[in-house]
Each structure stands twice: as structure tokens, then as C-alpha cells.
Amino acid sequence: xxxxxxxxxxxxxxxxxxxxxxxxxxxxxxxxxxxxxxxxxxxxxxxxxxxxxxxxxxxxxxxxxxxxxxxxxxxxxxxxxxxxxxxxxxxxxxxxxxxxxxxxxxxxxxxxxxxxxxxxxxxxxxxxxxxxxxxxxxxxxxxxxxxxxxxxxxxxxxxxxxxxxxxxxxxxxxxxxxxxxxxxxxxxxxxxxxxxxxxxxxxxxxxxxxxxxxxxxxxxxxxxxxxxxxxxxxxx
Amino acid sequence: xxxxxxxxxxxxxxxxxxxxxxxxxxxxxxxxxxxxxxxxxxxxxxxxxxxxxxxxxxxxxxxxxxxxxxxxxxxxxxxxxxxxxxxxxxxxxxxxxxxxxxxxxxxxxxxxxxxx
Numbered sequence: 001x002x003x004x005x006x007x008x009x010x011x012x013x014x015x016x017x018x019x020x021x022x023x024x025x026x027x028x029x030x031x032x033x034x035x036x037x038x039x040x041x042x043x044x045x046x047x048x049x050x051x052x053x054x055x056x057x058x059x060x061x062x063x064x065x066x067x068x069x070x071x072x073x074x075x076x077x078x079x080x081x082x083x084x085x086x087x088x089x090x091x092x093x094x095x096x097x098x099x100x101x102x103x104x105x106x107x108x109x110x111x112x113x114x115x116x117x118x119x120x121x122x123x124x125x126x127x128x129x130x131x132x133x134x135x136x137x138x139x140x141x142x143x144x145x146x147x148x149x150x151x152x153x154x155x156x157x158x159x160x161x162x163x164x165x166x167x168x169x170x171x172x173x174x175x176x177x178x179x180x181x182x183x184x185x186x187x188x189x190x191x192x193x194x195x196x197x198x199x200x201x202x203x204x205x206x207x208x209x210x211x212x213x214x215x216x217x218x219x220x221x222x223x224x225x226x227x228x229x230x231x232x233x234x235x236x
Numbered sequence: 237x238x239x240x241x242x243x244x245x246x247x248x249x250x251x252x253x254x255x256x257x258x259x260x261x262x263x264x265x266x267x268x269x270x271x272x273x274x275x276x277x278x279x280x281x282x283x284x285x286x287x288x289x290x291x292x293x294x295x296x297x298x299x300x301x302x303x304x305x306x307x308x309x310x311x312x313x314x315x316x317x318x319x320x321x322x323x324x325x326x327x328x329x330x331x332x333x334x335x336x337x338x339x340x341x342x343x344x345x346x347x348x349x350x351x352x
Contacts, residue, residue, distance in 0.1 A: 042299075
């Protein structure tokens with residue numbers, strides 16, 4: 001028994017099975033919960049894997065050694081985001097100026113308000129570094145984190161949390177500010193909450209979903225170009 | 237399927253090269269994304285084989301960052317010590333970001349609306 005265990009723990013098979021299995025379970029729970037944003041499959045998978053490797057006393061670096069095959073696909077998936085962006089381009093027509101202005105203002109608000117309030121409450125530099133790219137879709141946000149010397153892990157965790165929070169709170173915020181058009185509501189949610197906000201928007205209204213998806217794509221590209229340039233000026 | 241994946245890997249490689257030699261501040265895959273987007277705009281359609289791979293990858297995007305996010309176990313004590321600041325920052329920021337984006341779009345008013 002012990003020998004089997006040692007053998008399994010040493011091969012990538014265990015980490016890979018654990019990662020895919022936990023995600024699959026997350027997706028099943030998400031579907032059962034009628035795609036409620038609080039039952040986010042990524043959050044469920046991360047918690048399940050984190051608890052499991054803690055219980056079986058598998059150090060994180062050893063887990064990652066196996067799971068890196070999944071991790072490697074992040075770069076390819078980022079490149080592949082060109083396809084949904086391309087398909088959404090037609091929805092930009094006639095609205096380029098309002099959408100880009102909203103994206104720039106929203107993106108800046110996201111960084112300044114997160115970094116500002118965390119600093120005010122005494123968070124340390126590692127935490128603050130992870131907050132810069134949190135409204136950018138996680139695969140790109142992690143790449144940005146590497147460029148600005150922040151932790152990709154904290155960035156991913158904050159990005160997923162932001163996605164969930166935005167998906168849950170958007171309705172109330174949008175009603176409060178009197179936003180009525182679906183395309184505006186969707187775009188605002190996509191700017192703040194990337195992929196998780198986009199799934200939420202699609203489940204409410206297809207037009208909102210399309211615009212959320214455009215916002216996520218544009219925020220990803222613009223964020224990757226602008227955040228590394230802006231960070232030195234934003235270290236207040 | 238394989239042809240599409242090869243092309244995506246080629247764009248990723250081009251992006252990594254450009255990031256390494258020309259644009260060190262921008263993540264390579266993002267440059268790859270922009271190059272692929274430019275190519276799609278140039279040829280005015282998405283090749284079916286790229287479409288297939290892209291939808292498989294983007295549909296399960298969440299799965300791909302699970303391994304990195306599990307690193308949260310290493311940061312656990314650190315996160316607990318900063319829990320209040322983190323929770324406040326995330327909530328305040330997401331609420332303000334949604335509000336500001338929506339208000340800017342509203343401010344442009346009917347000028348931005350059109351028949352869909």
C-alpha cells in the first residue's frame with residue numbers, strides 16, 4: 001500500500017487527476033446550483049485541491065510539478081482569446097469611443113480604488129502587488145503579475161474573487177446608478193469582472209453577454225499593455 | 237484540431253520572441269493574441285480548425301489557472317493576516333469599477349445607441 005502511494009505521489013498523474021477531477025466536480029456543482037456565481041467551479045476546484053494536498057501532506061511545489069501540464073496551456077489559451085475578441089468586433093461599430101472611455105475609466109478606477117483602500121488599511125506590498133491586475137482576465141493577469149514583480153498566485157486568487165463579487169453585486173450596483181441598457185450593463189460587468197462576469201451577463205441577457213465578453217477581451221489586451229507602464233506612477 | 241493548435245502555438249512562439257527581444261514589459265502570449273487578432277482581421281474570417289481549438293481552450297479557461305491558484309496554500313497565513321484589507325479592497329474596487337464604467341457609458345447617452 002505504502003509503495004503504491006509513493007509511486008503515485010511521484011508521478012504527474014496524481015496532480016493532474018486531482019486538478020481535472022476537482023474542476024469537473026466544480027462544474028457539476030455549478031450546474032446543479034443553476035450557474036449561481038457563488039458556486040464558481042474554479043473557486044470550488046481550488047478549495048478542493050488545496051484541502052486535499054494539505055491533508056495528504058503533498059508540498060505545493062510537488063503538486064505544481066505535476067499540474068504544470070495544465071498550467072502550460074494558459075499561454076495558448078491567452079492567444080486563443082483573439083478568436084472571441086475578433087467575433088465581438090462587429091458589436092463595437094459606432095460605439096468605439098464610449099466603450100473605450102468606459103474601459104479606461106473603469107480600469108483605472110479598479111486599480112486606484114483597490115490599491116488605495118488596501119494601502120489605507122495597512123496591507124503589505126505582496127498583497128498590494130496582487131491587486132493591480134485583478135480585474136483583468138486571470139490568464140493575462142498572471143502574465144502581467146510576472147512583469148510587474150507581483151505574485152501570479154495572489155493575482156489569480158484576487159481575480160477569481162473579484163469575478164465572483166462582481167457577478168453577485170453587479171445587479172444592485174447597476175440598478176443603483178440607473179444603468180438600463182443591456183449593452184451598457186454587460187460592458188460594465190465585463191470591465192470589472194472579466195470571465196466570471198461575462199458568464200453571469202450571458203445568463204441574464206445575450207446582448208449583455210456579448211458586450212461583457214468584448215469588455216473582458218479589451219481589458220485583457222489594454223491592461224497587459226498599460227498596467228506595466230502605469231505601475232511605477234501608481235505606487236503611492 | 238491539430239492544425240489549429242499548431243497555428244496557435246506558432247503565434248504564441250512569435251509573441252514570446254517579440255516579448256523577449258522587443259517588448260519586455262508585455263507578456264508574450266498577449267502579443268501572440270494581438271498578432272493572431274491582426275491576422276484574423278486581415279483574412280476576414282476564423283479558420284474552422286483554429287475556431288475549434290480556441291473554443292475548447294476558452295470554454296475551460298478556468299481550469300487552466302487552478303494549478304497556480306492552488307498556490308494560495310503557501311500564502312494562507314499571509315492572507316489571513318491581511319484579510320480585512322483584502323476583503324475591503326476587493327469589494328470597494330469592484331463596486332466602484334462597475335459604477336464608473338456604467339456611468340461613463342450612460343453619460344455618452346443616446347449618442348452611443350443604435351439599432352441592433
